[in-house]
Amino acid sequence: MNVLSVAVAITVxxxxxxxxxxxxxxxxxxxxxxxxxAMLLAAVAVFLGVFNLLSVHMEKIRRRQKGAIYGGVLVxxxxxxxxxxLVLGPEHALMRVLFDGVIFPVEASLMAVLAVTLLYAxxxxxxxxxxxxxxxxxxxALFLLVTAAPLPGMGEIPILGDLVRPFVTQVLATAGARGxxxxxxxxxxxxxxxxxxxxxxxxxxx
Amino acid sequence: MNVVTxxxxxxxxxxxxxxxxxxxxxxxxxxxxxREIPAMSRLKEAVGQSVEDGTRLHITLGxxxxxxxxxxxxxVGLGVVRRLGALTxxxxxxPVVSGGDAALVLLAQQTLHDACRAAAAGEVYRPEAGRLTGxxxxxxxxxxxxxxxxxxxxxxxxxxxxxxxxALLTDAAERQGAFSLAASDNLTAxxxxxxxxxxALVGEELFATGAYIxxxxxxxxSVQIQDILRSLLIFGILSGVLLTLMGLL
Numbered sequence: 001m002n003v004l005s006v007a008v009a010i011t012v013x014x015x016x017x018x019x020x021x022x023x024x025x026x027x028x029x030x031x032x033x034x035x036x037x038a039m040l041l042a043a044v045a046v047f048l049g050v051f052n053l054l055s056v057h058m059e060k061i062r063r064r065q066k067g068a069i070y071g072g073v074l075v076x077x078x079x080x081x082x083x084x085x086l087v088l089g090p091e092h093a094l095m096r097v098l099f100d101g102v103i104f105p106v107e108a109s110l111m112a113v114l115a116v117t118l119l120y121a122x123x124x125x126x127x128x129x130x131x132x133x134x135x136x137x138x139x140x141a142l143f144l145l146v147t148a149a150p151l152p153g154m155g156e157i158p159i160l161g162d163l164v165r166p167f168v169t170q171v172l173a174t175a176g177a178r179g180x181x182x183x184x185x186x187x188x189x190x191x192x193x194x195x196x197x198x199x200x201x202x203x204x205x206x
Numbered sequence: 207m208n209v210v211t212x213x214x215x216x217x218x219x220x221x222x223x224x225x226x227x228x229x230x231x232x233x234x235x236x237x238x239x240x241r242e243i244p245a246m247s248r249l250k251e252a253v254g255q256s257v258e259d260g261t262r263l264h265i266t267l268g269x270x271x272x273x274x275x276x277x278x279x280x281x282v283g284l285g286v287v288r289r290l291g292a293l294t295x296x297x298x299x300x301p302v303v304s305g306g307d308a309a310l311v312l313l314a315q316q317t318l319h320d321a322c323r324a325a326a327a328g329e330v331y332r333p334e335a336g337r338l339t340g341x342x343x344x345x346x347x348x349x350x351x352x353x354x355x356x357x358x359x360x361x362x363x364x365x366x367x368x369x370x371x372x373a374l375l376t377d378a379a380e381r382q383g384a385f386s387l388a389a390s391d392n393l394t395a396x397x398x399x400x401x402x403x404x405x406a407l408v409g410e411e412l413f414a415t416g417a418y419i420x421x422x423x424x425x426x427x428s429v430q431i432q433d434i435l436r437s438l439l440i441f442g443i444l445s446g447v448l449l450t451l452m453g454l455l
Contacts, residue, residue: 021215022207035273042273042309049308049338053349056334066356107344114370117377121402128404137400177393180409184391186435187413188278190428193222195281199229199424202284202313204320 006198013196054078140168221431228427237426245387245405246418252361252385253290260298261360263290264353266375267314268366268390269306269346276367278413279391280310283365284317285416285425290363291321300330302353304337305366306346311338347371354378364388364403365412368395376403389415 012034019031057071065071081098088094125138147165150156194200256263267283270276287303294301303318305311315336322331339349354362355378362379364372368390376399379386388399389407399406407415410432416425449455 017218021211021218038273042271045308045312046341047308049311049341052311052333052336052338056337059334067352070352103342103345107342110344110348110371110374114373117373118370118398118401121373121377121398125401180393180396182439183410183432183436184413186432186439187282187410188275188391189218189221189435190225190431191278191281191413193218193225194424194428197222197226197229197424199225199422200281200285202281202317204316 002204005203006201009203010196010198017196050078144168221435224431225424225427228430229424232423232427238430240414240417240429243411243418245407248385248405249363249387250419253293256360257294257297259360261358262299263294263301263361263363264359265290265301265303265363265365266350267303267305267310268368269343270367271307272309276391279366280307282413282415284313285421286363286365286419287314287317288321289416289419289421291318292325295322295325295327295330299358300335302335302337302357302359304339304350304353306340306343308338311336343369343371347374350375351378354382354384360384362386365415367391370394370398373398373402380404
């Protein structure tokens with residue numbers, strides 16, 4: 001069984017990769033079909049994932065663990081939304097209200113909490129990292145914040161706002177970002193290749 | 207077919223060949239010595255300490271879908287689950303893995319099960335140890351927070367594709383006084399992690415994690431190949447600059 005799963009994974013990976021580089025009709029068709037199957041499997045995984053979420057919180061309630069009440073709220077909300085979606089359909093006005101009135105405001109609130117969290121993290125950064133990198137990081141962030149805001153009655157800060165700031169964002173930051181992205185691309189390539197040659201088997205046994 | 211496509215295919219083909227050769231030769235030879243990344247040494251210490259203390263290891267894999275380009279960091283995270291899961295499976299509190307992509311979480315459950323069996327502790331594994339905590343980035347982060355806060359997690363490995371929401375996870379770990387090692391392929395998340403996590407990996411260090419935690423010869427080989435490809439890229443860029451300055455390009 002293990003050998004079979006490895007053989008299937010490698011064959012499918014090679015077909016999709018070769019189909020990407022050489023768009024021959026047979027290979028391209030096969031590639032599109034295999035990718036569509038992967039999408040279908042991912043959709044089934046979402047369904048299984050929701051059951052996993054449900055079982056984790058049911059277990060929490062059953063054992064009366066800390067935060068079980070929130071688990072109860074989650075289970076009830078999930079079941080009500082699921083049933084409403086099944087009966088009314090996802091395009092129904094009530095389903096839109098659920099999204100616009102619950103999910104959107106909650107995520108916006110989390111975004112607001114995040115702004116405070118980042119401010120606090122910036123303030124305590126030098127307590128954790130007292131090296132020159134942290135000083136440069138914090139200094140650059142403060143410099144960009146200050147020069148991005150025009151002064152009252154004066155507008156953009158001369159030299160700093162129109163010369164130094166663009167140099168930092170368009171030359172230094174862009175060069176650094178491109179270097180990091182090249183490294184990430186190489187890492188992505190070798191990670192994919194490890195799966196393709198069967199060295200990493202996230203589908204089991206290795 | 208254009209030249210760029212052929213070059214791309216050759217790079218992939220040669221890299222795959224080199225990966226196979228380096229992996230096979232690496233099993234017999236002494237492993238190469240890489241530069242020290244202090245965060246990795248501290249991770250090993252923290253994991254050992256958590257097993258001794260009877261506290262939990264929490265690995266969170268982000269919400270990058272495996273069917274997109276953002277899936278690679280999740281695969282790296284699965285390698286970490288396999289290695290650290292085996293090391294901590296026999297502790298008082300078995301490890302927990304959370305994620306925001308359903309397919310990734312299913313693979314994490316399988317990987318964690320394999321890790322427990324490899325540590326001769328297959329009976330310790332529970333499917334609830336791999337959790338889908340939410341399907342949008344913020345709901346995922348909000349769902350993963352209680353694991354850090356309420357389940358006695360002293361080590362948090364935050365490794366995958368994240369956005370700025372990752373700050374909520376690393377900040378929660380910090381408030382609990384827990385160790386956190388964080389890495390992402392996303393540039394914005396890397397900046398946020400540098401400010402909020404106890405230990406943050408920058409750039410391609412994420413993809414070297416397996417080699418540093420002893421995940422196997424293939425992980426070591428892939429770091430060697432990354433180094434070779436990076437050297438070729440640097441040579442190519444510098445050559446391009448020189449040729450442009452000389453007016454030949």
